[in-house]
Amino acid sequence: MTSIDAKEAASALSDIEDISRRVRQSRIYDLVSQIMIMWGALIVCGNLTSWASPRHGDAIWISVNVLGVLGMAVLSMFGRRRTGARSFDQRILPAFLLLFAFGYFCSGTLGHFGPRQMDAFWPIYFMLFYVLAGLWVGHAFVVIGLSITALTLIGYFFVEGSALPLWMAVTYGGGLVLGGLWMRRS
Numbered sequence: 061m062t063s064i065d066a067k068e069a070a071s072a073l074s075d076i077e078d079i080s081r082r083v084r085q086s087r088i089y090d091l092v093s094q095i096m097i098m099w100g101a102l103i104v105c106g107n108l109t110s111w112a113s114p115r116h117g118d119a120i121w122i123s124v125n126v127l128g129v130l131g132m133a134v135l136s137m138f139g140r141r142r143t144g145a146r147s148f149d150q151r152i153l154p155a156f157l158l159l160f161a162f163g164y165f166c167s168g169t170l171g172h173f174g175p176r177q178m179d180a181f182w183p184i185y186f187m188l189f190y191v192l193a194g195l196w197v198g199h200a201f202v203v204i205g206l207s208i209t210a211l212t213l214i215g216y217f218f219v220e221g222s223a224l225p226l227w228m229a230v231t232y233g234g235g236l237v238l239g240g241l242w243m244r245r246s
Contacts, residue, residue: 088197091135092241096204098131100236108228111222117175129156159189179224180216183232184209204239208232 195199211231
């Protein structure tokens, strides 16, 4: 039987804690990357559809958001079966409802934003939460959130006329898809 001293035991426990943290982050990144890719695809479709039919923008984006939340629930349910980890509980739906309600209150009631402002507001608003999550979960969220925010602002200030939804399809939707693929590699 081999015995170890206190220093070796502390080092072994530190290694175990480091591995545990990495596994936890890897599981989070795996599920979130799937969710980001799904949301990115939905946002590309939403932007392209609202570009083609701007009069139906409200219905299009309500549909995109409902499909996104339902898709998150489905991905989480399959993820739980695969990993045994719970990732989508009953607090998620009220959280999203509050997130959307506050965003709508700020953009529609307080701000009276037009379509162009809405095209910029929502990505920036959602990316704020990516950046905040990144402060706790991992740097990839911060990079993705700040990158998409910067591209959104570039589009808002420099992309003319009705081309903004096309810009947003590529930068916001495409950015989420690329970010999700990048997180899968992390």
